[in-house]
Amino acid sequence: MTNDKKLLSVNNLSVTFGTGDNPFTAVDRISYDVDAGEVLGIVGESGSGKSVSSLALMGLIDFPGKVRADSLTFEHTNLIGLSENARRKITGDEIAMIFQDPMTSLNPSFTVGNQIMEAIEVHQGGSKKERRAKAIDLLQQVGIPAPESRIDSYPHQLSGGMSQRVMIAMAIACDPKLLIADEPTTALDVTIQAQIIELLLKLQREKNMGLILITHDLALVAEAADRVVVMYAGQIVETGPANEIFKAPRHPYTQALMNSLPESAEGHDRLKALPGVVPGALDRPQGCLLNPRCPYATDRCRVEEPGYYGPEGRQSKCFYPLDDNGRPTQ
Amino acid sequence: MLYFILRRIGMVIPTFIGVSLFAFALIHLIPGDPVTVMGGERGMTATERAELEAMLGLDKPIWVQYFQYIGNVLQGDLGTSYVSREPVMSEFLTLFPATIELTVCAAIFASVVGLTLGILAAVRRGGLLDHTVMTISLTGYSMPIFWWGLLLMLLFSVNLGWTPVSGRMDVIYWIDEVTGFMLIDTLLSDEEGAFTAAVQHLILPSIVLGTIPMAVIARMTRSSMLEVLGEDYIRTARAKGLSKRRIIVKHALRNALIPVITVMGLQVGLLLSGAILTETIFAWPGIGKWLVESISRRDYPVVQGGLLLIATIIILVNLLVDLMYGVVNPRVRHSK
Amino acid sequence: MTQQLSAKPMSPLAEFWFYFSQNRGALAGLAFVVFIVLLAVFANFIAPHHPHEQFRDAILVPPVWAEGGMSQYWLGTDGVGRDILSRLIHGARLSLLIGLLIVTLSLIMGICLGLIAGYFGGFVDTAIMRFADILLSMPALLLAIAIVAILGPSIVNSSLALSLVYLPHYVRLTRASVLSEINKDYVVSSRVAGAGSLRLMFITILPNCLAPLIVQATLGFSNAILDMAALGFLGLGAQPPLPEWGSMLATAREFIQSAWWVVTFPGLIILLTVLAFNLMGDGLRDALDPKLKQ
Numbered sequence: 024m025t026n027d028k029k030l031l032s033v034n035n036l037s038v039t040f041g042t043g044d045n046p047f048t049a050v051d052r053i054s055y056d057v058d059a060g061e062v063l064g065i066v067g068e069s070g071s072g073k074s075v076s077s078l079a080l081m082g083l084i085d086f087p088g089k090v091r092a093d094s095l096t097f098e099h100t101n102l103i104g105l106s107e108n109a110r111r112k113i114t115g116d117e118i119a120m121i122f123q124d125p126m127t128s129l130n131p132s133f134t135v136g137n138q139i140m141e142a143i144e145v146h147q148g149g150s151k152k153e154r155r156a157k158a159i160d161l162l163q164q165v166g167i168p169a170p171e172s173r174i175d176s177y178p179h180q181l182s183g184g185m186s187q188r189v190m191i192a193m194a195i196a197c198d199p200k201l202l203i204a205d206e207p208t209t210a211l212d213v214t215i216q217a218q219i220i221e222l223l224l225k226l227q228r229e230k231n232m233g234l235i236l237i238t239h240d241l242a243l244v245a246e247a248a249d250r251v252v253v254m255y256a257g258q259i260v261e262t263g264p265a266n267e268i269f270k271a272p273r274h275p276y277t278q279a280l281m282n283s284l285p286e287s288a289e290g291h292d293r294l295k296a297l298p299g300v301v302p303g304a305l306d307r308p309q310g311c312l313l314n315p316r317c318p319y320a321t322d323r324c325r326v327e328e329p330g331y332y333g334p335e336g337r338q339s340k341c342f343y344p345l346d347d348n349g350r351p352t353q
Numbered sequence: 354m355l356y357f358i359l360r361r362i363g364m365v366i367p368t369f370i371g372v373s374l375f376a377f378a379l380i381h382l383i384p385g386d387p388v389t390v391m392g393g394e395r396g397m398t399a400t401e402r403a404e405l406e407a408m409l410g411l412d413k414p415i416w417v418q419y420f421q422y423i424g425n426v427l428q429g430d431l432g433t434s435y436v437s438r439e440p441v442m443s444e445f446l447t448l449f450p451a452t453i454e455l456t457v458c459a460a461i462f463a464s465v466v467g468l469t470l471g472i473l474a475a476v477r478r479g480g481l482l483d484h485t486v487m488t489i490s491l492t493g494y495s496m497p498i499f500w501w502g503l504l505l506m507l508l509f510s511v512n513l514g515w516t517p518v519s520g521r522m523d524v525i526y527w528i529d530e531v532t533g534f535m536l537i538d539t540l541l542s543d544e545e546g547a548f549t550a551a552v553q554h555l556i557l558p559s560i561v562l563g564t565i566p567m568a569v570i571a572r573m574t575r576s577s578m579l580e581v582l583g584e585d586y587i588r589t590a591r592a593k594g595l596s597k598r599r600i601i602v603k604h605a606l607r608n609a610l611i612p613v614i615t616v617m618g619l620q621v622g623l624l625l626s627g628a629i630l631t632e633t634i635f636a637w638p639g640i641g642k643w644l645v646e647s648i649s650r651r652d653y654p655v656v657q658g659g660l661l662l663i664a665t666i667i668i669l670v671n672l673l674v675d676l677m678y679g680v681v682n683p684r685v686r687h688s689k
Numbered sequence: 690m691t692q693q694l695s696a697k698p699m700s701p702l703a704e705f706w707f708y709f710s711q712n713r714g715a716l717a718g719l720a721f722v723v724f725i726v727l728l729a730v731f732a733n734f735i736a737p738h739h740p741h742e743q744f745r746d747a748i749l750v751p752p753v754w755a756e757g758g759m760s761q762y763w764l765g766t767d768g769v770g771r772d773i774l775s776r777l778i779h780g781a782r783l784s785l786l787i788g789l790l791i792v793t794l795s796l797i798m799g800i801c802l803g804l805i806a807g808y809f810g811g812f813v814d815t816a817i818m819r820f821a822d823i824l825l826s827m828p829a830l831l832l833a834i835a836i837v838a839i840l841g842p843s844i845v846n847s848s849l850a851l852s853l854v855y856l857p858h859y860v861r862l863t864r865a866s867v868l869s870e871i872n873k874d875y876v877v878s879s880r881v882a883g884a885g886s887l888r889l890m891f892i893t894i895l896p897n898c899l900a901p902l903i904v905q906a907t908l909g910f911s912n913a914i915l916d917m918a919a920l921g922f923l924g925l926g927a928q929p930p931l932p933e934w935g936s937m938l939a940t941a942r943e944f945i946q947s948a949w950w951v952v953t954f955p956g957l958i959i960l961l962t963v964l965a966f967n968l969m970g971d972g973l974r975d976a977l978d979p980k981l982k983q
Contacts, residue, residue, distance in 0.1 A: 081591075083588060115592055115593035115595070116594055127584065128588070129586055129589065131586070132608050133607075141593065145594060367819060368823055491964065491967065492964060494967065495964040497915055497935075500957075507945055518945075626831040629830065629831070644834070660831070
C-alpha cells in the first residue's frame with residue numbers, strides 16, 4: 024500500500040490502567056491506518072476499548088492510565104515522544120474529537136460562541152471580530168438556524184441535537200485533517216441521529232477529512248464507513264473494507280455481531296446472540312479472548328493466542344477464519 | 354432575572370419577621386421586667402412606674418407593642434442604652450466600621466488563601482501539597498480561635514514583638530475619624546507611620562478571624578475542583594488543545610466556584626459571630642466586644658438592638674450571595 | 690477483592706468496620722476519643738491533684754521540663770497555684786458530659802420534630818421547618834449568646850442554648866430521611882398491616898434514617914465542645930472555679946506576657962479533642978454512606 028495517502032498510522036497501541044502486578048489492559052496492541060478523506064468505522068461492544076483507544080490518540084489518558092505504542096504516526100510525525108506542548112498544538116487543530124454526550128460536553132458557564140471562538144483563538148489567533156464571524160459561519164455550516172443569535176446562547180438553552188451540532192462546529196473550527204467521532208449519536212433521539220450522521224459525512228466529504236467513527240451500531244457503520252475495524256476486549260479481531268466485512272465476515276465475533284442485528288433474524292424465530300459477556304479485568308481467558316463464548320472454539324483456541332491471518336487490509340485474529348458461507352475453515 | 358431577584362427577596366421577609374419576633378421576645382423574657390431594671394437600686398413609686406410603663410408602651414397589649422417595636426425599628430429607633438443613655442443605633446454606627454474593617458480583611462485573607470490552597474491541592478491531587486493542605490484545613494476547621502488568637506499573640510507580639518498586643522491603633526497617633534475605617538482614615542491623616550501601625554494592628558485579628566472560613570473554603574474548593582475536573586466539558590476543553598493553565602483557570606474554576614461562593618456566603622455569618630471572640634481577645638472596639646460587654650452589664654436594649662442588627666446584616670449578606678450566585682451560574686439566572 | 694466476592698457477605702457491623710478501619714485519620718480520631726473518655730471516666734484516679742486545690746507556695750510554676758519546673762506539677766500551675774494537668778483531666782470529664790448532654794437533647798428533640806414534620810406534612814411541616822430555617826440563618830455562637838443573654842450566664846443555661854441552636858440540623862436530617870423512606874414499599878406494607886402512626890414513625894421508619902444522624906451527632910460533639918469553650922471564654926458559660934477548658938483560657942489571658950503554659954495547654958487539648966471528633970465523624974460518614982462504598 025502506498026504511503027502518500029496515509030494520514031494516521033497506529034502501530035501496536037496499548038493502554039493499561041492501574042499499577043502493580045496485575046494492571047488492567049483496556050487496549051491491547053492494536054494497529055490500524057486511516058487514509059486522508061477516508062471514513063474508518065471502529066465497532067465493538069461497550070468495554071471493548073474503542074473509546075479508550077481514541078482518547079489515547081488525542082493524548083487524553085491521565086494517570087493512572089498508561090499509553091504505549093511502537094508509533095502513532097500522524098502525517099509523518101510520531102505523536103509518541105512529542106513534548107506536551109507540541110502535542111497540544113496538533114490536538115484540537117489537526118486532530119479534533121467529538122464526544123458521546125453533547126449536553127455534558129459543553130461547558131455550562133460559557134456561551135457556545137465563546138467556546139467555539141476559543142478553539143480558533145488558541146490555534147489560529149485573529150481578531151475577536153474575525154473569530155466571531157468565523158464562529159457564525161461554522162454554526163451556519165453545521166445547520167444551526169439563526170446563528171447570529173444562537174452564538175450567544177448558553178448550552179442549557181440548546182437541545183441535544185443542537186448541542187451536538189455545536190460540538191461539531193467546535194471540532195471543525197480549525198479545519199482538522201482527522202476527526203474522531205466517539206459514539207456521536209448514542210445520546211440523541213433516534214430522529215436526530217440520522218441528521219447528525221448525515222451532517223458529519225457531508226462535512227467529511229466537503230473538507231476531505233479523515234473520519235474515525237466509533238460506534239456500537241453496525242448498521243451505521245455499514246452505511247457510512249469505507250473500512251471497518253472490529254474490536255473485542257481491547258483487541259482488534261477483524262479489519263477490512265466495509266462491504267466485504269458485511270458480506271462475508273471472517274471472524275466469529277463479527278459474525279455474531281451481525282447475527283444480532285434485527286434484519287438478520289428475518290425468517291428466524293428469534294435473534295441469535297453470543298452467550299456470556301465481555302471479559303473484564305480479572306477474568307481474561309487464556310488463548311483467544313473469545314474462546315469461552317465462541318461456538319467454534321477448539322482446544323487450540325483455549326491455549327494459544329491466534330495471530331492475524333488473511334491478506335493485507337483484510338485480516339482477522341482467528342485460527343479458523345470463516346469462509347464465504349460463514350463456516351469455519353479447518 | 355427580575356423575577357429571580359423578587360422571589361429571593363420574598364423569601365427573606367419571613368426570616369426577618371422571625372428574627373424580629375425573637376429580638377422583641379428577648380426583652381419580655383428576661384428575668385425581672387425592664388422597668389424595674391431601669392428603676393435601678395432606688396426603686397420608684399407606683400405613679401412613676403405607671404408613667405414609665407406608659408412611656409415605654411408596656412401597658413398596651415403585647416401585639417400592639419410588637420407593631421410599635423417594628424415601627425420604631427423601621428425608623429431606625431432601637432431604643433436607648435441603659436448604661437450610656439445613648440441611642441443604640443448611634444452607638445452601633447460608631448462601632449460598626451471597626452467590625453466591618455476586621456471582617457472584610459478576614460474575609461479577604463480567608464478567600465485568597467483558601468481558594469489558592471484548594472485549587473493547588475486539587476491540581477496536585479494525592480501529592481505532598483494536597484496532604485499538607487488537607488491537614489491545614491482540618492486543623493483550621495477544628496481550631497478554637499480564641500486560643501489561636503492568644504497563641505499568635507504570644508508568638509508575634511510577646512516573643513517576637515512584631516505586632517502590637519491589642520487594640521486598633523497606637524495612642525501616640527491622633528486620627529480624625531472621617532470614614533470610621535482606620536486604614537482609610539490613617540491614609541487621609543498627615544500622621545507619619547500611622548497607616549503602617551493600623552495595618553500591624555489589623556494583621557493578627559484578621560488571620561485569627563479568617564482561619565476557620567479559610568479552612569472551610571480550602572476544603573470546599575478542593576472537592577469542588579476535583580468534581581469539575583472529572584466533567585465531560587473538561588475533556589472537551591483538553592481535546593481543543595488548550596493549555597493546562599487555561600483549562601484550570603477558565604473552564605474548571607468558573608464552574609467550581611459556584612458551590613464555593615455559596616459556602617463563602619455562609620461564612621459571613623460565622624465571621625460576624627467569630628468577630629465577637631476575636632474582638633474580645635484583641636480588645637478591638639467593634640460591635641462584638643460591645644455586645645459581650647452589654648450582656649455582662651445587663652444592658653438589654655443594646656443586646657436586643659445589636660442582635661437584631663447583626664442578624665439583619667447576615668440575612669442581607671446571604672441574600673446578596675444568592676443573587677451573586679445567579680450572576681455566576683447562568684442556569685439559575687434563566688430558570689423561571 | 691476476588692476473595693471477598695467468593696466469601697460470604699460480611700455482617701453490616703463487620704462491613705462498617707472494614708471501611709472505617711481503612712481510614713487512618715478516622716482511626717487516629719477514634720483512638721484519641723477513647724483516650725479522652727478514659728481520662729474523663731477515671732479522672733479521680735488519674736489526676737494527681739484536686740482541680741480546685743490551690744497550692745499557695747506554687748503559683749505559676751512552669752511545666753516540669755522547663756527551667757524552674759516542679760515534678761509534682763507536670764504541666765505547671767496557674768495564677769492561683771492550681772495544677773493545670775489535673776484541671777485539664779477534670780475538664781475532659783466536664784466537656785464530654787456537656788457535649789453528651791447537648792447532643793442528646795438536640796438529637797431527641799430534633800428526631801421528634803423531624804419525624805412529625807416529615808410524617809404529617811402540611812401545616813405542621815411548614816411551621817416546624819420555618820422555625821428551623823430561622824434558627825439556621827443565625828450563626829450558632831451568636832444565637833447561643835442571645836439565649837444566654839436571656840437566661841443568664843451559667844453552664845446549664847449555655848448547654849440549653851446550644852442544644853436549641855443545633856436542633857435544626859437534626860430536624861432537617863430526620864425530615865429528609867423520613868420523606869425519602871415514607872413512600873417505600875416496606876412502610877406502605879406496614880401501614881396496610883395496620884401499624885399506628887407512632888409505631889410507623891419510631892419503629893418502622895426511624896431505624897432506616899439513623900446513619901446520617903449518627904454522623905451528625907459525632908460532628909455535633911465537636912461543635913458542642915468548641916462552642917461551649919467559646920462561651921466559657923466569653924464568661925457566658927461555665928463559671929469559675931469549674932475546670933472548664935474555655936473558661937481556663939479566659940482567666941489565662943492576663944498571664945500571656947509571663948506564663949505561656951497557662952495559655953497553651955487548655956487550647957491544645959480543645960483543638961485535639963475537636964479534631965479527633967471531626968476526623969471520626971468524617972470517617973463515619975464515609976463508612977456509612979453507601980454511595981461512596983463502590
